[in-house]
Amino acid sequence: LRAYSHALEDKSRSLERATAELREANEKLKSLDRMKDDFMSSVTHELRTPLTSIRALSELMRDDDHMDTAQRQQFLGIIVTEAERLSRLVNQVLDMAKIEAGHAEWHDTDVDLREVAEQAAGTMKESYRERGVALVLSLPAQVHAVRADADRLTQVVLNLLSNALKYAPREGGRVVLRLHEDPDRLTVEVEDNGPGIPLEQQAVAFEKFRQVAGDDHYRAGGTGLGLPISRQIVEHFGGSMWLRSTPGQGACFGFSLPRHAPTAADDSYNDEHQR
Numbered sequence: 450l451r452a453y454s455h456a457l458e459d460k461s462r463s464l465e466r467a468t469a470e471l472r473e474a475n476e477k478l479k480s481l482d483r484m485k486d487d488f489m490s491s492v493t494h495e496l497r498t499p500l501t502s503i504r505a506l507s508e509l510m511r512d513d514d515h516m517d518t519a520q521r522q523q524f525l526g527i528i529v530t531e532a533e534r535l536s537r538l539v540n541q542v543l544d545m546a547k548i549e550a551g552h553a554e555w556h557d558t559d560v561d562l563r564e565v566a567e568q569a570a571g572t573m574k575e576s577y578r579e580r581g582v583a584l585v586l587s588l589p590a591q592v593h594a595v596r597a598d599a600d601r602l603t604q605v606v607l608n609l610l611s612n613a614l615k616y617a618p619r620e621g622g623r624v625v626l627r628l629h630e631d632p633d634r635l636t637v638e639v640e641d642n643g644p645g646i647p648l649e650q651q652a653v654a655f656e657k658f659r660q661v662a663g664d665d666h667y668r669a670g671g672t673g674l675g676l677p678i679s680r681q682i683v684e685h686f687g688g689s690m691w692l693r694s695t696p697g698q699g700a701c702f703g704f705s706l707p708r709h710a711p712t713a714a715d716d717s718y719n720d721e722h723q724r
């Protein structure tokens with residue numbers, strides 16, 4: 450009888466454990482569902498805003514035969530900006546969904562972050578020149594590789610450079626793109642001398658759709674998805690991403706990636722490096 454009651458106790462304990470696990474799994478599913486709902490309603494809201502102004506302005510232009518050219522040009526300018534925001538938003542939402550669902554394609558190779566930095570700076574050079582903002586590169590002569598997808602890293606650096614450009618002052622604007630190497634990792638930083646980021650916003654800057662609607666930057670076509678996507682990319686490669694900012698004194702965004710373990714093929718690098 451005792452053996453029987455022991456067995457019964459065991460059974461009831463494992464049943465309790467299973468029930469608790471099921472309950473926990475159920476809670477997790479529910480919270481995932483809630484996150485999906487929140488995300489969907491943010492996306493819907495973000496899509497609706499530009500659509501509403503595109504539609505309203507187009508209708509105004511259609512119905513008003515006497516609109517003067519300057520007014521028409523102004524409305525067309527807004528329509529184009531909003532349409533551009535819409536298409537960026539759709540691309541970024543799809544990109545983010547692909548990354549989160551684990552369906553993104555990653556083409557990992559040994560990446561030289563110097564080349565990534567130079568390429569991103571080259572792409573942005575003209576926009577910086579146009580706005581009179583200085584772009585200063587501070588790169589070591591040679592660095593070890595990181596294991597990652599070069600195009601994805603370029604996307605991250607471009608995102609940081611274009612944010613920095615949007616915020617750098619028109620007079621005396623200056624952005625520094627820095628790369629440095631530690632024994633275990635490589636770090637890229639983009640520092641601007643813009644207005645910086647208020648403390649309460651720093652904590653949530655990497656969350657989706659965190660931007661101040663109505664500020665100049667929002668009007669300039671921001672989506673609030675650039676930073677969260679960038680952070681996900683960096684984390685995918687085992688790195689981390691952060692920001693430092695003293696409000697009023699500019700912002701510095703950075704990320705680190707683990708240095709790729711040197712292989713026999715790296716001997717030439719070491720020789721050269723020590724010379």
Ligand code: ADP
Pocket residue numbers: 608612613616641643644645646654659660661666667670671672673674675676677700
């Ligand atoms: P987007 O730039 O498309 O709005 P991001 O995710 O790249 O989206 O940036 C989110 C928000 O973080 C921006 O809208 C802005 O409020 C803030 N931010 C990003 N970079 C800077 C910067 N260099 N200086 C000040 N604020 C910034």
